[in-house]
Amino acid sequence: MWSYAQHASNQHSVVLTGTALVVALLGWKVLVHALRTPEQKAADESFRRIHRPASTLPLVGNTLDAMFFQTGRFVDWMADQSALADGKPWLMSIIGLPPTFVISSPESYEDLFKTQLHIFERGATMSYIFKDFLGEGIIAVDGHKWKQQRKTASHLFTNRMMRDVMSKEVRDKCIKLRDLLDHCAQQGKTVSMKSLISKFTSDVFTKIGFGEELHGLDASKLDLEQEHPFFQAIDDMSRLLQLRCQQPMFLWRLKRWLNLGEEREGKKNMKIIKAIVNDVMAQSLARKSASLEHDTAAQGITEDGNYVLMEPKTETKDLLSFFLESGLTDAQQLQDMAVNFLYLLVRVVVVRGHDEPLP
Structure with a gap:
């Protein structure tokens, strides 16, 4: 049978281990923060200034909005957020999906679909979402396949x-x-x-x-x-x-x-x-x-x-x-x-x- 002293000793070890892990994690974050380049610091600062909906929650982001609270008026909700962001890009986050930047201005659309089209690809996540229904068609593919189909269809x-x-x-x-x-x-x-x-x-x-x-x-x-x-x-x-x-x-x-x-x-x-x-x-x-x-x-x-x-x-x-x-x-x-x-x-x-x- 365990004695009270053994129980206290094990409890003390657990506390010490947990504390050590927290300290190590905080130390790692401080180290990473200190080693950032000026460009990375500027990018992080710009990222923090991007508009987020007031309903954004820690960890879950806008998952509850997308799945429950705003699901019946999702487009209207996104339009409301675009208006609050004065037409500038804003950030929407859903668990298990990459962060989503929502754009609404003509200038942003031109930049996305014309000026920097080669940068803004659909990405692996969106391709996976569409692929089992739309296969290798123009909606679900990127890169050479997309360009080839677009050129032919044009x-x-x-x-x-x-x-x-x-x-x-x-x-x-x-x-x-x-x-x-x-x-x-x-x-x-x-x-x-x-x-x-x-x-x-x-x-x-x-x-x-x-x-x-x-x-x-x-x-x-x-x-x-x-x-x-x-x-x-x-x-x-x-x-x-x-x-x-x-x-x-x-x-x-x-x-x-x-x-x-x-x-x-x-x-x-x-x-x-x-x-x-x-x-x-x-x-x-x-x-x-x-x-x-x-x-x-x-x-x-x-x-x-x-x-x-x-x-x-x-x-x-x-x-x-x-x-x-x-x-x-x-x-x-x-x-x-x-x-x-x-x-x-x-x-x-x-x-x-x-x-x-x-x-």
Whole structure:
């Protein structure tokens, strides 16, 4: 049995050990502080002057704001903090994620996306958050892969392409939208203009991107009461990615591993998205293959009975054509490219009215 003296001795040893550890830690911090260079001291001083929300707590930072207190008005909350910071960058911190600098001024955006684009990469953490859904697409990659995809996709948005292709598709879809509204008016049906405009936009951009469309404005396929499953899946997936950015990484990874909650729904939505994207790509590739075979075999007969090879029909290039010409032939990479393109389309143009930032 332990005597009182032994107990007191052990207790004394524990206290001494704990005190020694605290002293060593403090000594280390003092030493590091003393050995800092003038540049490091200036950087630390600038870092301390950066605006932080008043609700920032020790250790947990803004985790409670992001996950509980402000989750229903997260964009409004960030806008409030940007106003309090007078438009200057401010710091948001969430457990398990790198510190996040929030910018809101045009000058900051220009510096980030133009002047110093080579410095501000997406980073490993954000790439990991997006990768299992968006793969090796432009949203989830950095460096050479990002530059290559951006350069290839930029061919789609030249002045000539916008004039010759987009204007034609917009006119065609405007006529279909007009006819559809006329049909609904004659039958006295109530329609959601937001839903119709979403379908109008998706048909235009899938036609431009892949030479195909989702037929959202076809009266025979139109369900006036429900959103297109593709839009709904994209919307739900976007919410999931935003939630991942608002909580500790270990938490959503645990839920993904256990297949719980929004992570389980995210897997279902991704299956819907990839199935529709694969269908659109398959139709596009089949049409291109048939067109190529037709042009190769196309022959005509002159008046004197001689055969002559006819001029092949020139087809307007789409995004898929540009990526194939760039040497991208891997099926998975093409699928990732298509998912990223349509995700950006729907997020930027169709559902940007939701109370959530673009991830």
